[in-house]
Amino acid sequence: MMRGLRSMIIMHWIFAVVTAAVLIYALFVLVAQTGACHPGAFAGGLALIAALLVLLAWPVSLRITKPLERLEDSALRIARGELSARVEISETHVIGKQLGDAFNIMAETVERMVRGGKELTANISHELRSPLARIRIAGECLKEALERGNPEEAQEMLQAMWEDIEEADRIIGRILEFSKVDLHEPLAMAEQVAPAQIVEGLARTLTPFARSKGIEIGVDLDQGVRVVGSEEWLRAAFKNLLENALRHTAAGGSVQVSVRSGDGCVLLEVTNSFAALEPEELELIFKPFYRGRTCNGEGTGLGLAIVRKIVGLHHGEVGARNVPEGFQVWIRLPAAMQA
Template sequence: MRVGKLYIKIFLSFLGVLIITEVLILGVFMGTAGKEFHTRFLQFARIQADLLRADVEDTLAEQPHVPPAENSRLSRRLSRIAEVHQALIWIEDGQGRVVFATFEGDPPDASQFESDHEAMTLGDITVFTPHHDDGWGALVNIPLRFPNAGSGSIHLLRRTPVTELDHGPFVLGLLIIGGAIALLVVPVSRLITRPLKRLQGSALRVADGDLSHRATITGRDEISDLGGALNHMAESLERKIRGSKELTANISHELRTPLARLRIAQELLRDSLPPGAADRTQSRFEAMDADIDELDRLIGRILDLSKLDLSDQPLRMKTLDPAELMDNMAHRFSPGVEHKQLNVERFFPASAPRIQADPELLDTALSNLMDNAVKYSAEQGVIGLRVSSTHEGNHVELAITNTCAPLSEQDLARLFEPFHRAHKGGEGTGLGLAIARRIVQRHGGELSASNTDTGLEVAIRLPRSSDSA
């Protein structure tokens, strides 16, 4: 299925808005939730530090004369805390000497942490957090008062980095929601573009000449309003064009009355002249006859075209052999063919496919094409008659080719327009091909013209009859 450009625009526009919305939501969440997490972390750290300091001071106060390193109760409590928090804990006196440690050996150099870590002050408590992952977590320095009124500090260094707020699940959730919404855009976009496609098809049918067609759009939105406007335009065009064609038909019919009077007046004038004068004016009377005949043919052609446009009568369809039709037509035009010494070549299959058509109208169309072929072929030229099936096999082509100079692309495009003549100054009314095209269109077929190596080919394409073998 071909994806329409409007559908792609709707989908991409919605997708763009969705991405921007999710980015904004993520930014707001990270800004607010991140700050909230940071604030809560600092509050929790201060409470824990205050509790640790109070516990250490109370434990030391119970045995004030026992050095911290020998206080078994202090050792058990701080070792347990160190194990739970995966941390190193040590106590320093006022001179910076280590008086207690939950580990063996010297403690890490605190000055290095103070220079490489970001310091945060929580009252009298200082927390150093790392700028980058160096394998250690935060260093917490807590002031401490000894039972003998001396001062010192408790140091707690986490072995693992400080846990940051994990935005991964939230981002993943946003992506899943966005993907689900994007999938829902597909049917929504099609719901919008489907009636527009139908409107496009209706507009093309009206443009192709089917002025009776009306768009069927339901609903009460802007698309249904557009469908109503299209139907209103089609009704207005049909009314105006039909009125124009009826006027043309009526005028053409009325023109035949004064034309008949002219012919009668000419005959009376010829009969009233003395014998000698009639001989001298014979050439002028013949020129008048030719002009009257040409005008009569033109009016007849206009009437034929108007009848095809205005007729609501159904076609009298019959199953026909196209090869037989074209062969009979060639015999009718044999006098003109012989006069110009033309050679007629027939390309008919042994068993020609049948077509469903109105025999009288189709014969008129073929006669108009053959008349043009004979009229505009050069002396001793070739006329080709061809009947064949299309590659798809569901249509039949009836083609007539005549030797003539190639036509320009502009002439080919306008060849079937009323009163257009590709051969300037030639004979004819310029309506024969227009009548042929209208007949073919009423049969649901196509009429086309193209330059070939042997001349100009005009082809009728009609649906193949279901009765064909």
């Protein structure tokens, strides 16, 4: 965009300079042909050329300063807290339209980030309020039990407090993980990654936990596919996805994971024997702290939100759908170019 803006300004000034050079050359030719060089006439010619240059430069100046004034006004409005402020510039104003579009994209990004930060703060307060309130109540009960000399009740209150402290710690840990992904810069140290190898390792690690719940993990992996990205972040996304599936699968159920290629993409699908969701929930489950109507109370509601952010960093897509086998979350990532 800036290259196009500079090119347009340079073209205007080249035109003005060439025009001035032609006029000055014509003036000297006229003086040479007439053989006369009246000082007043020559000065008048130069003054006329200067006036023509001003007339040529004036429109260029207006086309630059007017949009900048509007940009300044909108920027000051945003600084005052009017995050919805946008700059409107006519389609016919090429230079201003380019600047305006870039400014509006920035303004929308800032508004979305601020709004997201406020929502996250509100959600954090809500999520931490419950365990903290229970800890306070348990602390009061513990004090009363000790005053009455009831060690059994005091032990129960201590255990309840410990469980709530662990829950608060788990929530804070997930929030930190979510924020780390949210603030992550675009992937600069990208490498070729084998998703099937990551999934295979995670399935092997999570199998003991799955079997303790009576859940079977099945895999169907294409070992030859590759994507470009961060192995660390992709492992975090796949781990969140698999843990979420295991958490929401009943005893005796199964979790099936597949990795395959198609249409220039790598597709990962995690299917578990879970009750079908309502159509509107298929999108809501990726929002931070959202818990569905069938949630069993486990988890923080951040797992799938983290997955979406990591997949977005890799220019991919993530979604959910009901399938005959139960419920499925899929990830589509651009496939790496094969050498």
